[in-house]
Amino acid sequence: AQSVAQPEDQVNVAEGNPLTVKCTYSVSGNPYLFWYVQYPNRGLQFLLKYITGDNLVKGSYGFEAEFNKSQTSFHLKKPSALVSDSALYFCAVRDFGTGRRALTFGSGTRLQVQP
Amino acid sequence: DGGITQSPKYLFRKEGQNVTLSCEQNLNHDAMYWYRQDPGQGLRLIYYSQIVNDFQKGDIAEGYSVSREKKESFPLTVTSAQKNPTAFYLCASSSGTEITDTQYFGPGTRLTVL
Numbered sequence: 660a661q662s663v664a665q666p667e668d669q670v671n672v673a674e675g676n677p678l679t680v681k682c683t684y685s686v687s688g689n690p691y692l693f694w695y696v697q698y699p700n701r702g703l704q705f706l707l708k709y710i711t712g713d714n715l716v717k718g719s720y721g722f723e724a725e726f727n728k729s730q731t732s733f734h735l736k737k738p739s740a741l742v743s744d745s746a747l748y749f750c751a752v753r754d755f756g757t758g759r760r761a762l763t764f765g766s767g768t769r770l771q772v773q774p
Numbered sequence: 775d776g777g778i779t780q781s782p783k784y785l786f787r788k789e790g791q792n793v794t795l796s797c798e799q800n801l802n803h804d805a806m807y808w809y810r811q812d813p814g815q816g817l818r819l820i821y822y823s824q825i826v827n828d829f830q831k832g833d834i835a836e837g838y839s840v841s842r843e844k845k846e847s848f849p850l851t852v853t854s855a856q857k858n859p860t861a862f863y864l865c866a867s868s869s870g871t872e873i874t875d876t877q878y879f880g881p882g883t884r885l886t887v888l
Contacts (some may be wrong), residue, residue: 668814671787681837691874702778703817703877711876752800753871759826761807761832764875 661686661754665765672740673773680735680768681740691753692733693762694724696746711732717759720744740772777801778880780865785885787852787859795850797865804870807849807877810834812830820863823848824870837869852885860887 662685672678684690691710695703707718724735730754733750747769751762778799787793799806805824807819819832823842837856842848848867852859862884866877 663816672827693876695879700882700884702780702881703866705876705878708874708876751817760805760868760870760873760875761819761822762817764809764818766814766816 661690661752661759661763663750663752663765664749665748665768667768668749668766669769669771670748671773674742675739678740678744678772679736679769680748680750680770682733682735682751682765683731683773684733684752685731686752686754688754690733692724692726693751693753694718694722694733694735695749695751697749697767698746706735711727733749740770742772742774745770778865778867778878779807780880780883782883783862783881787815787885787887789887790854792851792853793885795846795852795865795885797850798882799846799848799865799867799880801867801869801873802868803876803878804843804845805868806842806856807866807868808832808838808840808848808850809864809866817864820850830866840877858887859885 674744693708694706709726717723750765781796807822808820821840826874839851839868863878868875
């Protein structure tokens with residue numbers, strides 16, 4: 660069965676500093692990995708995805724994520740955090756090996772960016 | 775959220791009542807999904823549909839029912855059999871043509887049982 664772990668419930672970072680939100684996954688086949696962001700009482704917004712190819716994926720709003728197959732990780736990064744980046748971030752995986760199209764989500768990480 | 779609408783935004787249900795949550799998309803997507811979000815648990819899959827007139831149970835289908843009579847609509851009914859229905863419900867859709875396709879989400883419905 661596929662699973663996703665986001666080991667940090669909350670990440671705090673000062674505005675202008677780099678940020679990292681961690682994600683590790685477990686799948687039986689090749690993973691398709693996604694990051695979404697959620698603002699209060701809103702739906703999820705798609706940030707980026709990894710399918711294949713370059714391990715560094717660039718997405719919306721200056722975010723990027725690095726796929727590491729040996730460590731089964733897909734950490735979300737941004738070189739310089741903004742206060743407006745404060746939100747709830749979800750990592751998700753789809754297991755190519757199972758053919759299941761629905762996503763399996765992590766529990767979410769709340770990012771707080773202090774001015 | 776564009777292209778996927780959910781209504782109502784807030785819904786209150788009394789014990790023993792069935793309620794139906796609406797989800798409509800104008801993205802011409804084949805696949806649609808319902809997730810439930812509880813604090814600290816991420817999203818869990820309730821039902822999904824790959825094509826009209828076909829749907830499958832997800833991980834937590836008990837106490838819920840769906841229909842898919844039209845491509846653009848995928849309503850979710852929360853029945854009285856659902857023991858703890860208070861949650862935030864999110865509908866999503868994807869093109870359904872590729873295993874790599876992206877799911878896009880609606881704005882959600884917050885259901886509260888009184």
